[in-house]
Amino acid sequence: MTVIESRSPTPMPLLRAASIGAFIVLGFFLPRLLGGTSVAYSTLTTIAIFAVMCYGVDVVLSYLGEVSLGHTLFWAIGGYAAANLSTKYGLDGWSTALATIALCLAAAAFLGAVTLRTREFVFSLVTYAAAVVAYEIAFNWDAIGGSDGIVGIPPLTLPLVATSFSAATQEDLWPVSFVLLLLTLGLIARFRYSRLGTVALMAQMNPALAASLGVDPRRVRLAVFVISAPITGLAGWLYAYQRAYVGPDMFESYFLVMMLTAVVLVGRRVLIGPLVGTALLVAQQNLFSLGGDWNKIVLGSVLALVLIFWPTGLVGLYRRFSKR
Template identity: 60%
Template sequence: MSGALRSLDARAEASRRAAGWRALALAAAAAALYLGPALLGGRVLSACVVLAIFAVMAYGLDLVLSDLGEVSLAHTVFFAAGAYAASMLATRAGWGGWATLLGALAAAALIAAFLGLITLRLREFVFSLVTYAAAVVAAAIAHNWEFLGGSDGIVGVPPLDLSVGPLRFAAGNDAELWPVAFALLLATLWLVARFRRSRLGTLAVMSHLNPRLATMSGVDVGRVRLAVLVLSAPVTGAAGWLYAYQRAYVGPDLFETYFLVLMLTAVVIIGRRLLFGPLLGTALILGQERFLSFGGDVDAIVLGGALIVVLAFFPGGLVGLWRAVMARAS
């Protein structure tokens, strides 16, 4: 009996040590990822700021597409809502960065709640059509409503100010924005990982894979879908918040199809429900655009073509393709 107890204690100790080494490895990787762009600076640092912002944008859609199995075409609205809320509160009300962040999160969540109450009782392509119609309507409003700046948008967004009491922090360029973008990305990764280990994450997958069984088990599938959509919207809205400060301008171009296709491609190209999938997918897309560009129109064709090829031939993404190749090789 004592031998069995010693064996259990040894296993527990080995597990604790392994967890400690994993945490140390993750901390070292995070430090390298942060310091690398900061040391290289210039074009690389600027690209990494945009990469972090767009990856956060994609993670919001990832929660709905990968966990709920719903294709939301309205996440550009949440992205734009975060950007517009931040820019308007900063330029017209003089709010600081923390207050505009709360405003951006609230704006995205409220719009998601409204759309969710309308659409999440619908299924499959009908849901996608309604969310796409919402994006079209939102784009038309942004183009024509002077309160939102109309077709000219909102210019002159001030530098991001995240000062707290005597601690002063302002970011007016990409080098100064990089710590904020990196922190936002880390917070998003933590949130997604916690969500997928949570009860809501489990219920979301159950509602996706077998909604009838979930209903028979006492799960309110409609409420689960609404909760996940409302959770996902502020994630994408937070990306819009930082993008407004990074560009110092917000306009109707945020509703362009490019942002939607980028999000969709980033989520599916590596593989769904992979924690680092959208980050790596975004890195592939922006790496091609920034460092192997063929020109604006050709890059758009490459991006759209990549989405079509993945969905048509490699629904499991590059990870699924790799697993299939290895299975055949063995």
Template identity: 50%
Template sequence: MPKSLPLSHLFLALALIGFFLVPYAWSDSRVIVGYCVLTAILAIMSYGVDMITSDLGEVSLGQALFLAAGTYGVGIGTTRLGLSPVATLALSIVVALALGAVLGFITLRVREFMFSLVTYCAAVVAHEVAYNLEFLGASEGILGIPSMELTLGPFSYVADTNLRLWPIVFLMLLLVLGLMALFRRSTLGAEALMSHLNPDLAESLGVNLRRTRLKVFLLSAPVTAVGGWLYAYQRNYVGPDVFEPYFIMLFLSAVILLGKRLLLGPLIGVALILFQERFLSLGGDGNKVFLGALLVVMLLALPRGALSLFRK
């Protein structure tokens, strides 16, 4: 007889099916549909941070570079080059990999605080470039990004609303979740975790720590870029606001809120944070203060996440 499905897998499947159906159950509510779409997009970006934070044990403050690779890839690709969504996705991933390679090589010899500082400085430099470079739209950004239109022969699908964009966003979320699950069961995932928990033991077993760090960095970059790619199509605009500290605070908070190395952790974390912003809002500045305070409290009081309260 075939083995029964583990309860954890059953819960995962039911949770994802339920999440997928929410926008259709409340299709008349633009707020709920928009909330689900944005939650999934930001969660995709968060999984790029999750790889580095949970598995590699580093805090990268430069993920905005890869987010920008996705958004500006769409902005330039559509308005300047006339590229299709598939082509802009490829462009975004290539740019993210190039940036990841450069930043990865720069940070090969640094760890912990210095790693965070170098990645933060890289994000600050990139923000200034985007804010002042006319080719990137400077401070005004790039306007007029068309809605995503996918064509296959005579068939065409235009994602001109959040509800029509939702199946594409959800599909990309599933692909990222699958990638995360495969990564954590792979040799690279095991080497990354070992280099984090016991680097001396990892080296004695033949693990090349620098090569492992670079590989994880290169794997995380396209994940965040895919989220940026979707984000650009979702709001039809690209600007230097993607470098705001809000995003990295949200990503880190989402990753650690429930606990590290949980497959649905970042998704649920983003959902809870955006729920507060959308339905229990304290105002624009108030929400940012709340998010910053949440991150500080989690790091100081519950570094292992909220679920650690229920573990023995």
């Protein structure tokens, strides 16, 4: 298994930069290439938002090897922060985004610190329970929306130095979601080769080696968990503006299953894996929908079957066939 591919010096850095640039330009104009309809824009915006959401889980699952079942909590924190602060205090997008990041960091630090000394699966259990409890609070606490949620979130505004950007339609939201996706991809790419990223992988793959080098796996888990939270949080933040509505349904297990499936479908530890996985799954649900209940069966089966039969995902499957 290729786990850490050593960063071989790229023979042609210019070519590499050019292909990344082409990828970005192509990605940006993709909705127009697909016809420029509002369906194309909204589907691609959803894919970008959901992909960012999945990257939060990806960091924990792929590089730490732990399962966080509480990322819907951060997803909802982003949505509720955007909804409450923009409707009640008229704050702009920058402020709500900052609040999202701060709240997610605080929540993740608290949850991670409390579970610091627990066994591995207790961590998953507690994160799961945290999301369920947060759901109950969001459902019952009328001051932050209650069971009805918050309707009528104003369009996203991001005032820049001289001008101001306002996203009233799906077409306007696309650039924001695309930039958020690019920033996330950049962050993950950096994280993979950062000290924390490699130490996390080492603690997962070879705990004995990590321990002999003085790595405390609990601290690594806490650090990675805290970093992952605002990624999913910011996706929730943008999702609130896209839907103009936030409610307790942000805690639905759909999002949790979606996050995990998108990561394992293509294969763990693949940079664009969650993006491709999200694109495939959202395309199935939006364009080839079989109805809500059947979509659940499809999503859940994909998750279970991939892990049972091809634990390395589509990438592993491809490698197995290409070797023959």
